[in-house]
Amino acid sequence: xxxxxxxxxxxxxxxxxxxxxxxxxxxxxxxxxxxxxxxxxxxxxxxxxxxxxxxxxxxxxxxxxxxxxxxxxxxxxxxxxxxxxxxxxxxxxxxxxxxxxxxxxxxxxxxxxxxxxxxxxxxxxxxxxxxxxxxxxxxxxxxxxxxxxxxxxxxxxxxxxxxxxxxxxxxxxxxxxxxxxxxxxxxxxxxxxxxxxxxxxxxxxxxxxxxxxxxxxxxxxxxxxxxxxxxxxxxxxxxxxxxxxxxxxxxxxxxxxxxxxxxxxxxxxxxxxxxxxxxxxxxxxxxxxxxxxxxxxxx
Numbered sequence: 001x002x003x004x005x006x007x008x009x010x011x012x013x014x015x016x017x018x019x020x021x022x023x024x025x026x027x028x029x030x031x032x033x034x035x036x037x038x039x040x041x042x043x044x045x046x047x048x049x050x051x052x053x054x055x056x057x058x059x060x061x062x063x064x065x066x067x068x069x070x071x072x073x074x075x076x077x078x079x080x081x082x083x084x085x086x087x088x089x090x091x092x093x094x095x096x097x098x099x100x101x102x103x104x105x106x107x108x109x110x111x112x113x114x115x116x117x118x119x120x121x122x123x124x125x126x127x128x129x130x131x132x133x134x135x136x137x138x139x140x141x142x143x144x145x146x147x148x149x150x151x152x153x154x155x156x157x158x159x160x161x162x163x164x165x166x167x168x169x170x171x172x173x174x175x176x177x178x179x180x181x182x183x184x185x186x187x188x189x190x191x192x193x194x195x196x197x198x199x200x201x202x203x204x205x206x207x208x209x210x211x212x213x214x215x216x217x218x219x220x221x222x223x224x225x226x227x228x229x230x231x232x233x234x235x236x237x238x239x240x241x242x243x244x245x246x247x248x249x250x251x252x253x254x255x256x257x258x259x260x261x262x263x264x265x266x267x268x269x270x271x272x273x274x275x276x277x278x279x280x281x282x283x284x285x286x287x288x289x290x291x292x293x294x295x296x297x298x299x
Contacts, residue, residue, distance in 0.1 A: 103169060103193055103231055110166065110174055115222045118215060120174035120188060123162055127175055128155040130184040134207040141205075143241035145268040169193070176206070176219045185210045188223050190236075198234035200227065204247070216250050224254065225289070228282045238278045248276070255288050256280045 104110065113120040123131075132155035134140055136148045149155050165171035173189040186206035193200045202223075206216050227233045238256060240247050252258075256278040265275040 102195070103172065104166075108167075109163075110172060113174065113222050113226055114179070115218045117179060118185075118219050118222075119177050119179055119182070120219055120223060121177055121182075123159055123173060123175040123184075123187065125156060125159050127184045128152060128159050130207075131155045131158060131187075134184070134186060134205060137208055139208050143244040143247070143273075145266050145273070147269070174223070176215065185215055186219075188216075188219050190223070190227060192237075198232060199237060200233055201237045201239070203238070204250075211246070217253060220250065220254055224280070224285055228285050234282050236280045238280075240276050240278065242274050242276045248278075251278050251280075254280070255284050257284075 109122040110120075112122070129152060132149050132152050135155065135158065136150070138148050141148050149158065162171065162173045166173070170193075171189065171191045172193070173187050173191075175184045176186045176188055177184050186204065189203040190200045191203065202220070204216055204220065224236065227236060238251055240251065242248075242261070257280070258276060259279050260277040262275040262277065264272045266273040
C-alpha cells in the first residue's frame with residue numbers, strides 16, 4: 001500500500017507483537033510508525049526496528065531533560081494500546097492522521113520564533129563551533145546520559161543529524177540566538193511527537209555563560225505558546241534528573257507538574273540515575289496566559 005514518505009512500517013509475528021520490548025525498539029520520537037501484525041519473521045521486524053532506532057539513538061544517545069539544560073525524553077519502547085476491556089486490539093498502531101496535523105508540513109526547515117530578546121531559529125553548520133562549546137561543557141551536560149562533545153567534528157555531525165532528523169519529522173530542535181548578534185546561546189527541542197494523542201516532549205540546553213539571565217524561560221514561553229497554538233498539542237512532557245534543580249525550576253515556573261518518579265532508570269558512565277517525569281496541559285497553559293508572570297526571571 002502507498003505510505004507517506006518517511007513512514008516506518010514494522011511487520012511483526014504474533015510472538016513479537018506480544019513482546020515488542022524484546023525487539024529493542026527504542027523508537028523515541030517516531031510518531032509515524034505503523035506496526036502491523038502478520039506472519040512475517042520476528043527477525044525481519046527486529047532488523048527494521050534496529051535500522052530506525054540506530055539513527056535516533058546515535059543522535060539522542062539517550063537525550064533527557066538534563067543539564068541546564070538537558071534534552072527531554074522518555075526512552076520507552078513502543079507498546080500496543082489496550083481497549084477498555086483489556087483487549088490488545090487489531091494489531092495496528094498508526095500515528096498518521098490528516099495532512100494538516102503533520103508538523104511543519106511542506107517546510108524544509110523550522111520556522112523562526114521570536115521573543116523580546118531572542119530568536120528561536122534553524123541551526124546551521126556555521127553554528128557548529130558554538131555548539132561544540134555548549135555541548136562540550138561538562139557542566140552543561142552534567143545530567144545528560146551522553147558525554148560532552150569531544151571536538152568540532154562531532155559538533156558538525158550533530159548539526160547534520162539535527163537537520164536530517166527534522167526532514168524525517170523525528171526531532172524539532174531550534175537554536176536559541178540573541179537578536180542583536182544572532183549568536184547561539186543554546187537550543188530548545190520538541191521530539192517524540194505523537195500526532196494521534198497530540199503530545200510531545202521538550203528538551204533544552206543553555207551555555208553556561210548565559211545562565212541566570214532568564215533566557216531559557218523566555219524562549220520556552222514562546223515555544224510552548226507555538227506548540228499549543230499553531231501545532232495543536234494537548235500535552236507537553238519532560239524527563240529530568242531529580243538532582244537537576246535548574247531545569248526543574250524552569251519547568252515548574254512555567255507550570256509543569258511532577259507526575260512520576262522512576263527509580264534507577266538510567267545507567268550513565270557507571271552511575272545509576274533516577275528519572276523525574278513532568279507534564280503540562282494546554283488547558284493549564286491557557287490559564288497561565290490569562291495571568292502572565294514577568295518574562296525575565298533569573299532562570
